[in-house]
Amino acid sequence: MPKIVNHEKRREQIAESMWRIILEKGMEGATVRGVAEEAGLSVGALRYYFKDQDELFVYAMRLVNERVTGRVMDIAARPLPPREKVIAVLLEIVPMDDERRAETDVWFSFLAHLKHRKDLDGIPEHAVYEAIQKLFGLLEAEGALRPGLDRELEAERLYSIIDGLALHAFLEPERLDPSMVRRVVRSAVEAITL
Amino acid sequence: MPKIVNHEKRREQIAESMWRIILEKGMEGATVRGVAEEAGLSVGALRYYFKDQDELFVYAMRLVNERVTGRVMDIAARPLPPREKVIAVLLEIVPMDDERRAETDVWFSFLAHLKHRKDLDGIPEHAVYEAIQKLFGLLEAEGALRPGLDRELEAERLYSIIDGLALHAFLEPERLDPSMVRRVVRSAVEAITL
Numbered sequence: 190m191p192k193i194v195n196h197e198k199r200r201e202q203i204a205e206s207m208w209r210i211i212l213e214k215g216m217e218g219a220t221v222r223g224v225a226e227e228a229g230l231s232v233g234a235l236r237y238y239f240k241d242q243d244e245l246f247v248y249a250m251r252l253v254n255e256r257v258t259g260r261v262m263d264i265a266a267r268p269l270p271p272r273e274k275v276i277a278v279l280l281e282i283v284p285m286d287d288e289r290r291a292e293t294d295v296w297f298s299f300l301a302h303l304k305h306r307k308d309l310d311g312i313p314e315h316a317v318y319e320a321i322q323k324l325f326g327l328l329e330a331e332g333a334l335r336p337g338l339d340r341e342l343e344a345e346r347l348y349s350i351i352d353g354l355a356l357h358a359f360l361e362p363e364r365l366d367p368s369m370v371r372r373v374v375r376s377a378v379e380a381i382t383l
Numbered sequence: 384m385p386k387i388v389n390h391e392k393r394r395e396q397i398a399e400s401m402w403r404i405i406l407e408k409g410m411e412g413a414t415v416r417g418v419a420e421e422a423g424l425s426v427g428a429l430r431y432y433f434k435d436q437d438e439l440f441v442y443a444m445r446l447v448n449e450r451v452t453g454r455v456m457d458i459a460a461r462p463l464p465p466r467e468k469v470i471a472v473l474l475e476i477v478p479m480d481d482e483r484r485a486e487t488d489v490w491f492s493f494l495a496h497l498k499h500r501k502d503l504d505g506i507p508e509h510a511v512y513e514a515i516q517k518l519f520g521l522l523e524a525e526g527a528l529r530p531g532l533d534r535e536l537e538a539e540r541l542y543s544i545i546d547g548l549a550l551h552a553f554l555e556p557e558r559l560d561p562s563m564v565r566r567v568v569r570s571a572v573e574a575i576t577l
Binding site for chain 2: 216
């Protein structure tokens with residue numbers, strides 16, 4: 190009997206090879222040839238799964254996004270008071286361990302590369318901004334949002350705090366310790382909730 | 384008489400050529416060969432000014448830092464009330480026009496590249512963090528800091544707001560308009576000042 194290869198599983202493995210290369214060498218190393226080598230495939234075999242580097246790039250970026258979203262959805266489903274739920278979700282976005290720091294590294298590498306590529310379709314955009322809008326919706330639905338807030342301003346502020354912390358946790362892990370990240374996130378959420 | 388070439392001026396022009404290439408093609412294009420071509424020099428002539436790509440990289444990064452610092456010092460010297468001075472300085476760091484967006488683009492490209500280069504000396508580190516510590520010092524010296532603040536927490540929050548806004552102003556210029564940037568910065572400074 191022929192071995193059944195799970196096509197989607199293989200695509201994920203190839204994307205993970207791309208992440209590993211980005212972590213080691215940055216986007217410069219993430220060519221089709223480099224990824225094929227890391228994945229233990231021939232260039233021809235890789236092209237069976239992804240027709241070119243762009244298709245692989247978009248897929249690999251969407252996969253990071255899906256995994257983070259999946260973890261966030263798990264937290265959102267937990268029976269927590271609204272404020273604690275929002276804090277837990279935000280702390281899932283700011284990287285505080287090596288695995289999440291690696292995701293952030295890959296994500297920022299993707300974003301930096303994207304600035305010079307206006308022609309790609311299918312890229313997940315503003316994922317954190319949308320997540321924050323949803324969290325405001327959740328707090329409002331639960332009656333936990335402080336009344337009289339300028340919601341647009343508060344959403345923009347929280348968005349900048351989260352991405353600023355993510356950037357610093359990624360670039361300066363030796364300076365910014367996880368307990369300070371937790372304090373900043375908690376105080377930012379307490380300022381907008383009852 | 385032989386033409387006198389200003390050595391330092393030529394080094395600056397070469398660094399600016401590196402910036403232009405990064406803006407167009409990202410760090411991948413910023414090789415010695417690529418920079419020499421953009422600057423209209425032979426590779427040999429470029430090596431007279433910078434012995435290798437690393438030396439050029441460090442110089443180009445320090446030059447961005449120096450220019451931003453210079454502008455910030457100009458504002459700090461203006462006769463403004465402390466709160467307005469701090470707001471003006473912070474708005475100089477968040478890019479709201481094409482020139483400053485270009486600097487931010489180059490700066491983030493440098494930072495992303497640096498993550499994979501632990502061996503470089505002479506890189507300006509945490510420039511924005513240090514600027515924010517100095518602004519807190521200024522507010523305190525002027526008696527304009529709100530009493531009873533957790534200064535460490537507030538500095539970390541303001542730092543994340545500023546770098547988060549810088550990242551978003553750079554990545555999402557079509558979404559985040561300058562008036563919202565001003566409102567977020569003003570409200571963040573008002574929260575910590577008298």
